[in-house]
Amino acid sequence: QVHLEESGGGVVQPGGSLRLSCAASGFTSSNYDMHWVRQAPGKGLEWVTFIRYDGSYEYYADSVKGRFTISRDNSKNTLYLQMNSLRPEDTAVYYCAKEAFFRGEGGGHYFDCWGQGTLVTVSS
Amino acid sequence: DIVMTQSPDSLAVSLGERATIKCKSSQSVLYSSNNKNYLAWYQQRPGQPPKLLIYWASTRESGVPDRFSGSGSGTDFTLTISSLQAEDVAVYYCQQHYTTPLTFGGGTKVEIK
Numbered sequence: 359q360v361h362l363e364e365s366g367g368g369v370v371q372p373g374g375s376l377r378l379s380c381a382a383s384g385f386t387s388s389n390y391d392m393h394w395v396r397q398a399p400g401k402g403l404e405w406v407t408f409i410r411y412d413g414s415y416e417y418y419a420d421s422v423k424g425r426f427t428i429s430r431d432n433s434k435n436t437l438y439l440q441m442n443s444l445r446p447e448d449t450a451v452y453y454c455a456k457e458a459f460f461r462g463e464g465g466g467h468y469f470d471c472w473g474q475g476t477l478v479t480v481s482s
Numbered sequence: 483d484i485v486m487t488q489s490p491d492s493l494a495v496s497l498g499e500r501a502t503i504k505c506k507s508s509q510s511v512l513y514s515s516n517n518k519n520y521l522a523w524y525q526q527r528p529g530q531p532p533k534l535l536i537y538w539a540s541t542r543e544s545g546v547p548d549r550f551s552g553s554g555s556g557t558d559f560t561l562t563i564s565s566l567q568a569e570d571v572a573v574y575y576c577q578q579h580y581t582t583p584l585t586f587g588g589g590t591k592v593e594i595k
Binding site: 393396402403404405408417421437453456464465467468469470472473474475 | 513516520522524525526531532533534537543572575576577579580582583584586587588589
């Protein structure tokens with residue numbers, strides 16, 4: 359059964375850093391593009407970033423570009439999000455999400471599996 | 483960026499009645515080479531992550547009840563719940579999967595009247 363589990367959330371001061379992890383199981387994660395999507399408390403969904411299945415390409419939302427870095431270790435079936443220079447507006451539940459298509463082929467980027475999310479709170 | 487606009491923000495429907503949610507994109511998400519609309523719908527129940535319902539505007543994800551259907555093309559799309567059940571109380575989001583940055587609608591909250 360496909361499963362994603364995020365960890366690493368917590369409370370951090372503005373300007374601080376945090377690294378999130380997402381452990382994948384039940385599928386060969388090295389064959390799928392992976393994404394981070396966030397949701398501020400009581401708000402809607404905001405796509406953050408994605409990484410190609412082989413780690414060869416990344417793309418970021420403007421709101422996090424230059425501050426966040428996505429990476430993956432396919433040998434460990436784990437996805438990461440390094441978050442630096444955190445701001446109060448980064449406070450959100452961060453979800454990792456698996457793209458539906460094998461090696462990103464042909465269907466655009468939508469998500470057929472989501473983790474339960476990890477809460478990041480940026481506050482002094 | 484493609485802006486996704488959903489309406490209404492919320493709606494209350496009686497059990498067994500139809501619920502209709504609209505989603506409009508600021509530009510077409512119809513991919514001409516395969517004639518597919520790159521539009522997905524998700525359901526998010528309280529305290530849960532989103533769940534994929536529909537992709538390519540009208541293709542139901544495996545295991546999703548057939549009371550959920552998607553329609554539309556180009557820039558205008560609709561999610562219909564044909565006969566609302568208690569477990570359908572949730573927030574519903576549309577998402578364009580045509581191009582990055584990927585974007586979501588603001589969500590529509592569905593409640594029981």
